[in-house]
Amino acid sequence: MGVEPSEYGQVWRFFILALVPKGSLLMIEMQDVWKEYRNGTKAINGISVKIDQGEFVYVVGPSGAGKSTFIKLMYREERPTRGHIFVNGFNIGRLKDRKVPLLRRNIGVVFQDFKLLPKLTAYENVAFALEVINTPRRVIRKRVMDVLDWVGLADKAHMLPSQLSGGEQQRVAIARAIANNPSVIIADEPTGNLDPDTSWGIMKLFQRINDRGTTIVMATHNKEIVNTMRKRVIAIERGVIVRDEPKGLYGYED
Template sequence: MIEMQDVWKEYPNGAKALNGINVHITKGEFVYVVGPSGAGKSTFIKLMYREERPTKGHIFVNGFNIERLKDRKVPLLRRSIGVVFQDFKLLPQLTAYENVAFALEVIGIPKRHIKRRVMDALDWVGLADKAEMLPSQMSGGEQQRIAIARALVNNPAVIIADEPTGNLDPDTSWEIMKLFQRINDRGTTIVMATHNKEIVNTMRKRVIAIEAGQIVRDEEKGLYGYDD
């Protein structure tokens, strides 16, 4: 499903983000990626959906060889991956429906198929009744649910989440995590970078800890392990 073999990432300014990462994530896993700020978590996440390229090493995601993937093939990779961000990244001028539909339009899904798929995704996150609302008319939790619907609408094999509860209050964070658990229960692989100690320690999934660009801990039913 996801495999990294001796992956290194160095930026043009000489900063080394990852140093010889090796990891294997199988279909249906739920994995937390934890570590101090600046440890390399976001780079680790971005490499999976080809937002970044590795300096050295091999990365395979859903059968795609990331470092050899031509730019014109990146949309094919991203059809099998949903990405959820801390700041939602919704288009403010578009309604909830239009934000989710946009994810299908950009990959060329015929219009006759879009409405049903969008409404199914909105229904899955409990917001079918908010389809015509703009992001500014919704709470932060609702906006994140719309972002999750957008990630889900293409029925991806993997959802990658980068601090998805970082801008939410504790109660809303738990609602979002319950939603991710439901998604995982249906067989979708989830890889989530997070600083939320309480959630990691309560839900007890696989934990990959990164420090100074290296994996220092990889545990089934792991704990967060940091004080921040």
């Protein structure tokens, strides 16, 4: 996994978060949320849930149970048909289209397929995300090196995604997700494409992000990880929450 890089530049976050008792602020709240797609598929059928700031939550369940929709509703990739969703103070159902970018700047998203731009280097991929939200140039330079250093890829900053391993690509994607200091990280099967060893490295990285006080919501199929790195588990089946336990287990036989 390489040497743990210094956390220079992130130190101030600990001071701020130290003032706020962990778990005391509501980060995500859903109140009786329903989602029916245009083609008639009923993906979410009445979900109410609360996730506090600084929590680490696994979302589990069989394929097609509504996990992805549940997650997409949080960053307003999808809009609820009914019910209320609040994320970091934004009322998602009422959020105007032109305000969506403001919400997204407070949310980092990580996917199974990394979603990196193949023609840009690791550095440029992270910088791109900051550029397109009008971050000043000199801030970008410093911030990108900081986060790449933080995920352990400072020495590979100028490599293209094709020159990096799957795990390294996911680290770049995570660096990009945390570059703007979001309050929530939403991850959809982040280890789905990785071998077990690499997956553990990525999970440790998520743990470190969570240690800084960032809320993490992660949809996953990885039984071993859920059962070993014990966190709150929300199980979704047929669009409803069937189980919600602190330090829960995966609960399905794969």
